[in-house]
Structures are given as C-alpha cells and as structure tokens.
Amino acid sequence: MGMTMSQKILAHHANLESVRAGQLIMADLDMVLGNDITAPVAINEFGKFGKETVFDKDKVALVPDHFSPNKDIKAAEQCKAVRCFANDHDITNYFDVGQMGIEHALLPEKGLVGAGDLVIGADSHTCTYGALGAFSTGVGSTDMACGMATGQAWFKVPSAIKFNLTGSFSKHVSGKDLILHIIGMIGVDGALYQSMEFVGPGVKNLTIDDRFTIANMAIEAGAKNGIFPVDEVALEYMKEHYKKEPRIYEADSDAVYDRVIDIDLSKVKSTISFPHLPSNTRTIDEIGEGEVKIDQVVIGSCTNGHISDLRQAAAILKGKKIAKHVRALIFPATQEIWKQAMHEGLFDIFVDSGCAVSTPTCGPCLGGHMGILAEGERAVSTTNRNFVGRMGHVKSEVYLASPAVAAASAVAGYIADPAKVMEG
Secondary structure, X not given: OEOOHHHHHHHHHOOOOOOXXXXXXXXXXXXXXXXXXXXXXXXXXXXXXXXXXXXXXXXEEEEOXXXXXXXXXXXXXXXXXXXXXXXXXXXXXXXXXXXXXXXXHHHHHOOOOOOOOEEEEOOHHHHHHHHHOOXXXXXXXXXXXXXXXXXXXXXXXXXXXXXXXXXXXXXOOOHHHHHHHHHHHHOOOOOOOEEEEEEOXXXXXXXXXHHHHHHHHHHHHOOOEEXXXXXXXXXXXXXXXXXXXXXXXXXXXXXXXXXXXXXXXXXXXXXXXXXXXXXXXXXXXXXXXXXXXXXXXXXXXXXXXXXXXXXXXXXXXXXXXXOOOOEEEEEOOOHHHHHHHHHOOHHHHHHHHOOEEXXXXXXXXXXXXXXXXXXXXXXXXXXXXXXXXXXXXXXXXXXXXXXXXXXXXXXHOEOXXXXXXXXX
C-alpha cells in the first residue's frame, strides 16, 4: 500500500520504511517552535525532564509575537520568561521586538523551515509550513517541552483528503477565498486529524503566499496538517530563503485517500465567513449591498500579512478614503515585509486613505491588543478565526475575508465587492 506525501515525511523521521494511517510513532524533529503565550508553560515543564539544556539550540525557535510589544505587566512577565530561557540556553533563533515578526511568516522568511522538514509548534497555525512541503503541526505546551528536551515527538499517522485543483483564480480572488470556500464546504471538522493534501494542475497557479494562507487555515477544518507539492514556485522561494537542501517527497501513485475533492479555481468567488465559525460562509454575491455594516477592518496576521496581501489591499485603497465610521488597521507579518511595503510606497497609500499601520504583532487577531472590539461592533478581518469574543467583546462580530474584500469594505463601510469598489 502506497503512502501519502505526509506519511512519507513521517516515516523518514521515524526511521521506518513505511507507516499507515492510525499508527503511533516517535519521530525526530527538525524544529520546535513556541511563542510568548505557549512557551512559558513549556519552559516550566522543561525543567521536569532533568535536562541541562535543549536537544539542539539551533532547532528551537522562540518568537514573542502575541502580546508583543508588551501590552501590560502580565504580558511583560510572559515575554521575560521566554527571553531569559533563550539567553540561558543560548537559543539561536530567538526573535524579540525589533527582529521579530508573526511566527508563521517569520520562520519561512528566515529559512528555518522547508521541504521535507518535520516541525511542531505550540501554536495551532504551525501547519502553515506545509506550503513549502513540510509536515508541520500544532501541539500543546507539554509536547513542546518534550520536543525541546528530546528532539522527538509522538504522532498518530493521519489519513488524508486529496484536493485536486484545476484552473486559476478570477480577478480579486485569492488563496484566502479558496480555503474559506473549502472550510464552508466540508465544515470545521471536515478534515479532523487528517492531512489536507493539495495537488493538481491548478497548484502551479497559486502563489507561495496563497499556499501559506491555505496551509495556515487547514487547522480551521480540523486538519492535522495541510501540505503542497514541492514545485518550481516552492523551490524558487526556498532558493532565496531556506538554509538547507530541500528534501522532496511525493505521494505514491497508489496512496490511499479517504476522499478526493475536485475544485476548479476559476469558479471560486470572493468568500466571507460570517460569525461565529469559519465554516459559516457566504460568497460576495450572496450578501446584499450595505447589508453588513462594519466598524473595523484588520488587514494582516500570519494568514494574510504577506507583501502580496498588502499590495492587494493597496491597489484597492489607492486614491480612496476609508469610510468615516471605520477604523482600518494594517499589520505586516514581519519586519522585512514592513520594510518592503514602506519602500514600495504602500504605507503612503494606507495612511493617505486613513489607515493605521502597525509593527508586526498577533495582537488584534486574538483580541489581545491593538484593535479590540467593543460590544456590538463588527470587524472584517483577514485573520483566521471568528469565534465568539475572538477579537474582543463576546457580543462583537468578526467576518473573515481576503485582503481585497477587507480593503473594499473599509472604503464602503460595509462588506463590499472589490470589483464594485474599484469601479466606483
């Protein structure tokens, strides 16, 4: 019986010739990641292993990005704990304010994750790195502690769903629309503990940023991981960033999938997730003009804070003003993306239109700081979750959308079609 791409990566790291769905394995890790919320718990647990230091100081990454720059004393104490641990153990890949970015954009940019790697992170959106052909997944803080101490983690080998992509996107449609379309189709548990493997001739028409976005939100369908084949697009990115030689794995021709879902990218429309689940989706043509008035727009995060996302937003905002009753916040995902956007003149467009531009931080995505919603307020956000109270008050609402829809909505003052705003 053949193996999927994910299963091959797991088999290699477990030093096994083959693995099967449901099998429990111990596997060697290429990277262990933590942030300022999850790492302090892992650091406390780490001390119970009786180890003098981490298994490999080059294979641990610590990124204080959730409440950083610190929003209050508690956040400062959390970040201090991470900082002290990084200094005590000479952690190579520690990124503090001024060097940090949002972790899931920063690690690929720094070349710390790539094709064939096995990565765990104490953050659910660690699955982002599947865009580069890595098996990456989120774990709890205790598993992170074990990973830091031993360089290993246990896995239950997942089965897989194959998504066969054809065609290419229409104008103003992007990877965010595709993954929201898929989650709306299969539900938030539609890929529970499975690999979401994206294949087919349409993959070549997805940018690397599209792939990061899609893999990032695999967890929102309940998946263990999302993964893409290592093609020219991925190799070109890794040629510029990745510090090691890519290890390329391909699914066997007789690999077993629980199901195959065919998607024509040309038929995917701008898609919005209504409160309070990512699966509660409607396409832009199903929403009446002016139906959903908004108070805030957030463009950025680990999901959509890439340079292409900011360019999409700027193309719509250029020469326009955001609605008077709307607050629009821009969060580039890393310092490098921040600099690139600045040099390209995107900041001028954002500020002239009435937006505020922030340093990289996860803050507003989880209702941490810099963009918290009050009771009754509504936000259109390019982030990845819209659960009750996700971005602030339990009686606020978050609508997930692409950068194009978010920017158009900022101008209109309600959820709006990018094409119509551009025409106007």
